[in-house]
Amino acid sequence: MWQRIGERVLAFLPSLTMANAAQQSGFGRRGTVQKWSRTFIPTTREAPADAEVPSHIMLHRAGYIRAVGAGIYDYLPLAHRVLEKVKGIIREELEAAGAVEMLMPALEPFELFNETKRDETYGDNLFRLKDRKGRMNALAPTHEEVITSLLKGAVNSYAQLPLNLYQIQTKFRDEARPRAGLLRCREFLMKDAYSFHSTVEGKGGLNEAYDAMFAAYSNIFKRCGLDYLAVEAESGPIGGSASHEFMVRCASGEDTVLRCPVSGYAANVEKCEIGERAKGTFNEAPSGELTEVHTPNLPGIEEVGKVMKVKPDRMLKTIVFANKGEGGPKWVVAVVRGDHEVNEGKVKSLAGVSAIELAPVEEAKKAGFAVGYVSPRVINTVQGVVLLVDSDASGGGFWASGADKIDHHVKHFNWRREVGAALDDASKVKVGDVRNAVVGDPSPRAAGAKLEAEKGIEVGHIFKLGTKYSAAMGLQVLNSDQQRIPVIMGCYGIGVSRTMAACVEMSHDQDGIIWPWAIAPYHVQVTVMKHDDAAQLAAADQVCAALRDAGLDVLVDDRDERPGVKFKDADLVGLPVRITIGDKALAEGCVEFKTRKGGGKGDLVKLADVVTKVMSVAQ
RNA sequence: CAGGGUGUAGCUCAGCUUGGUAGAGCGCUUGGUUUGGGUCCAAGAGGCCGCAGGUUCAAAUCCUGUCACCCUGACCA
Structure with a gap:
């Protein structure tokens, strides 16, 4: 057995595609013959009324899946075979990348989540259930806590690292709204891997494992026959520093990624950098006299714009954040053009603070912000404010803005006239990138190129976690200098059942599914x-x-x-x-x-x- | 969580406004027919009309509550 596995892994080393062909052409493998009459393939002429996306319709009609409840599905024999083939490819590539398979429970005591605060950060998406003794339990959405606590009792020395452990298992998330068949489920099949290191750089370090996993993921999705894109991503509530998403490219995808056609740079909307843009000088002449307009009970920029007869791209949207990090200003106020969206990550980094949140309305009002009608002038009227101005909002010409007075906006806002000397104080006012990228923005990696948008479905996500979990839970090892250091971690996920659905989204026609060779049942x-x-x-x-x-x-x-x-x-x-x-x-x-x-x-x-x-x- | 919608046969849906013995097509069973892209004919089986209350001589239909599911948004490794 060991020998056979050994041979197979060896066979992959020289060339993955060759090994792939050998495996698929049946080298050393016995095939299967299945009679249709003796298996279970309930095809239907019509799909259930609630199936809307192609993968849901096709997988149902072709007898692969059946709904059991909202976001819960049976995987019938054909689907099971597809999943097994995807899992097979995942196993081969991960083992080749040095990962080792294990299995953790789906059910775990709720207290495990207390230490890492994920009971709060994960919020309602965490499935909770009470057992007969009244104890709270969780159905695991991922396994950082479980595996970290496992290692805590067993790994003490840097010499025992690196370690990369993975499992393929059913995961649970109490989604606010399960939808789109297998694409967003409450119960789904996932491969999750966790790596542990004593260093970031060098041999055995996190970066080495991350790069190996990146390569393994690329191999996996290529071998599955998927048209995919690896994009830079935010790490989200799971925390950490670097992150990439693997997206299956298809028009019906839920996620939007931005891509530079020249450099190949790709990132999701939350993460995407924007190339150099023109900035204003703050010394442009006013477009007219500052005029107040009464704008009561208008919920958004669009509506205000209509009443004022101003297009959103000539309005300033001023958003107040509270600084939740150590030190720094109390308030971070971001200004973007009305047709743009503020990006919290970018606000954080331009302000140089570690954590922010949208300012709680009551607190902000108390501090003197006319929430909903704030203008950049607050830099002069409210204590402890740093003002971040997006490049596109920093120019001259006509601007409409809040009036710092409930139910009022102003026309002909002019930076120099309205804000004055504070504009020249770099500790108070910073101009830069604080918004989400949009189609047509300059590429950050190729001069003159413009970002393009693509739709995709996220099937894989890899993170450099750092010490977020090990520090919170006390997973430490002794390094060669006799010092206790928190273990450095990475985590790596693939939505296995989602991959199957994404493949169908990507590859079907009016008559049905068109499977790639490698994962066809x-x-x-x-x-x-x-x-x-x-x-x-x-x-x-x-x-x-x-x-x-x-x-x-x-x-x-x-x-x-x-x-x-x-x-x-x-x-x-x-x-x-x-x-x-x-x-x-x-x-x-x-x-x-x-x-x-x-x-x-x-x-x-x-x-x-x-x-x-x-x-x-x-x- | 907010807004909207739907629960009637295995599936797709009609019937509800205006209360009076439960319907169609597909699928299924049986017999015949046909045999290279979801044949045709006939005869059948199959429903606690989501659930619980209420109004009424009488409720799938009206009222109240409740549950489930779907859509849009919010949310989302």
Whole structure:
């Protein structure tokens, strides 16, 4: 057993694609032959009314999944086979990257989450349940706490590191709104890995593992046949420093990423940097006299703009944040153009503070902010404010702004006239990037290039966690200098069930799913035209046996159904190759060969050449 | 959490306004027919009309409550 695994890993080292081809062409692997009549593939002509996205509709109609409750699904045999194939690829690549598989419980005591405060930060998304003794438990959304506490009792020395442990397991999240079939579930299949290090740099350090995992993820998604993009990302509530998301590219994706067509730089909206933009001098001439306008009961920029007859891109949006970090100003006030969105991460870094939150309304009012009607003038009227002005909001010309007075806005706001000398004090006013990037913004990595938007589905996410969890939970090791140091961690996730759905989103047509070779539940569908014809059955047996011996997985449609039904179902199920056994071709010693992707009529292939022909399209 | 919508046969849905014995298509069973892209004909089986109260001689239909599910938003490794 060990030897076999060893061989396989070795086989991957020289060239992953070669090894992949060998595995897929069946080298050293026995294939499967499954009769349709003896498995469970409940195809339907119509999808349930609540299925809206293509992957949900197709996976339901083709008999892969069934809904059990909101965001909870059965994985029927076909889906199970796809998941197993994805898991197989994940295992091979992770083992090659030095990770080791284990299994942790989905159920865990709630107290585990107290130390890291994730009971609060994860909030309602954490599934809680009470046991018979009245103790609180959680259904794990991820396993940082469990694995950190595990290592705490077992790892004491830097010599025991690095370590990279992973599992493939069911995860639970009490989503505010499960939706889109398998794409956003309350219970789903996830691969999560955690790495542990005594250093960041160098051999055995976090960066080395992170890079190895990045490469492994790239291999995994490539081998799965997915069109994907690795993008820079915010690390979110899980915390940490660096992070990348792996997105399957498809128009129906929920997430937007921005991409520079010249440099290849890609990042999600929260993270995306913006290239150099023109800034104002703050000395431009006023566009007119400052005029107050009565604007009561208007909920947003759009509505205010309509009443004032000003387009949002000529309005200043002024947002008040409270500094939650150590030291620094009490308030951080960010100003962006009305049609832009403030980016908290960028506000934080430009202000040079470690944590901010949207100012609590009551506190802000008490401090003197006319919440909802704030203007940049607060720099002169409220104590402890640092003002951050987005480059695009720093120019001259006409501006509308809040009036620092409830129910009022002003027209012809002019930076110099309204704000004055404070503009020249770099400790009070900073101009830079504090907003989300949008399509058409200058690329941060290539002069003259403009950012483009792409839609995608997040299927993988890797993080450099640092010491967030080890520090909070006291996981330390002794280093070579006899000092106790918190362990440095990374964590790495792949949504396995989501990957299956994302693949369908990416690869389907009107008739059904089109599986990539590597994760198709079976490679070949053999359709027997007459289920009770001895000659056809004999030919089917021969073809199936040959394919199986070549290491291929075969689904043979032996049902007593009309040809039309079988063909429709074959398209729906979406196996890469369909071989049809019928009288006409058989009379010439042939079968019909057709790829799901290629469509068309199909070629006649001699019985003896079937395996070769199928192999020729394996990819 | 806010706003909207839907619960009737395995699936898609009609019936509800105006209360009076539960409907269609697909699927399923049986028989026949047909046999290369969801055949055709006939006969069947199948429903606590989400659940609980109420109004009424009588409730799928009206009223109240409740639960579930879906959509938009908020939220979201």
